[in-house]
Amino acid sequence: MNTMRIRRVRSKLKKSAAIDKHAGLKVFQPETTSFSPENLYQMLYKHTMLYIKPEGGTGGAGIIRVGLINHSASYLLQKDTFSERWDQFDQLYGRLTHFIGKKKYLIQQGIHLLTHNKRPLDLRIMVQRNKGDAWEMTGMLARVAAPRKVVTNYHRGGTLHQVDSVLKQYADPNRLQELKKQLEQNALLTAKHLNKHFPTLIELGIDIGLDKQLKPWILEVNTQPDKNIFRFHANKKLYSKMMSYVRYQVLKRTIKKSQFNPVPQPLSKAKLNPTAAKNVARARPALSPAPPVPTPLLIRKD
Numbered sequence: 051m052n053t054m055r056i057r058r059v060r061s062k063l064k065k066s067a068a069i070d071k072h073a074g075l076k077v078f079q080p081e082t083t084s085f086s087p088e089n090l091y092q093m094l095y096k097h098t099m100l101y102i103k104p105e106g107g108t109g110g111a112g113i114i115r116v117g118l119i120n121h122s123a124s125y126l127l128q129k130d131t132f133s134e135r136w137d138q139f140d141q142l143y144g145r146l147t148h149f150i151g152k153k154k155y156l157i158q159q160g161i162h163l164l165t166h167n168k169r170p171l172d173l174r175i176m177v178q179r180n181k182g183d184a185w186e187m188t189g190m191l192a193r194v195a196a197p198r199k200v201v202t203n204y205h206r207g208g209t210l211h212q213v214d215s216v217l218k219q220y221a222d223p224n225r226l227q228e229l230k231k232q233l234e235q236n237a238l239l240t241a242k243h244l245n246k247h248f249p250t251l252i253e254l255g256i257d258i259g260l261d262k263q264l265k266p267w268i269l270e271v272n273t274q275p276d277k278n279i280f281r282f283h284a285n286k287k288l289y290s291k292m293m294s295y296v297r298y299q300v301l302k303r304t305i306k307k308s309q310f311n312p313v314p315q316p317l318s319k320a321k322l323n324p325t326a327a328k329n330v331a332r333a334r335p336a337l338s339p340a341p342p343v344p345t346p347l348l349i350r351k352d
């Protein structure tokens with residue numbers, strides 16, 4: 051594998067398994083497992099509400115919420131803007147497999163998120179490697195779900211808000227400061243820890259849910275997050291700062307890679323002397339393709 055390439059880690063299960071390896075982060079992650087009828091049954095009766103997500107999904111697509119209702123006598127299924135009630139577990143499972151088909155899905159403990167105007171809200175936190183190569187939290191925004199939706203994603207009609215404006219109803223200024231500090235520490239810890247498992251990371255967009263006790267929950271970690279939403283941030287300089295960090299890191303890796311793969315010299319001398327040929331081969335790393343053009347990084351989004 052070429053370790054210089056900036057790689058997007060798509061698998062939500064791989065990322066959540068890596069987070070679970072850090073005891074200090076595991077406590078902030080909802081329990082997550084692969085989709086199967088046994089896991090669905092066990093998780094549903096343990097947590098009473100679950101999110102069921104495509105393993106490599108983005109933008110809130112294909113996400114289904116299920117829960118126990120009527121004192122556990124029925125099951126509620128919510129997707130997009132519709133909801134259905136089922137009386138039998140088999141009916142619920144059958145309906146889910148209709149949506150899921152052959153795709154790989156996961157099951158996650160559902161968090162009863164704080165709301166804004168009765169709609170669920172969560173936070174998007176950006177952490178990036180800065181120009182000194184240290185991890186830095188570069189921005190935070192709140193997202194509020196569209197009416198009747200169970201996901202807050204901008205691409206599913208969610209709206210973007212300044213964090214203070216949606217959280218001030220839940221916390222006084224001191225508590226808000228304390229919470230933001232905790233979020234920053236957790237975000238930096240998440241980046242440093244995940245970077246050990248996925249060495250090519252240069253930025254993360256972390257989706258954080260908050261429950262009624264203001265406990266932060268890591269809902270998902272994006273490895274190539276959309277920076278465009280930060281154009282809506284009150285600080286108009288944030289977006290260009292984020293982009294300059296990305297450009298710096300991409301350029302740095304591109305340069306580093308080309309240094310590792312110098313243009314090969316002619317072997318004329320070595321050809322005449324078999325021992326010299328061996329030494330030349332040892333001294334020079336194997337040829338590899340030209341460095342990747344960095345533009346896709348700026349276009350692809352989660």
Ligand SMILES: Nc1ncnc2c1ncn2[C@@H]1O[C@H](COP(=O)(O)OP(=O)(O)O)[C@@H](O)[C@H]1O
Pocket residue numbers: 080101103107108109110111113158159160161162163170171172200201202203257259269270352
């Ligand atoms: N475990 C959960 N509990 C509560 N809400 C969740 C949970 N997981 C996801 N959500 C909601 O669904 C949205 C999309 O889920 P996410 O895992 O971020 O998938 P995607 O990659 O499609 O954005 C989240 O931003 C959040 O609003």
Ligand SMILES: [Mg+2]
Pocket residue numbers: 109110257270352
């Ligand atoms: Mg997300």
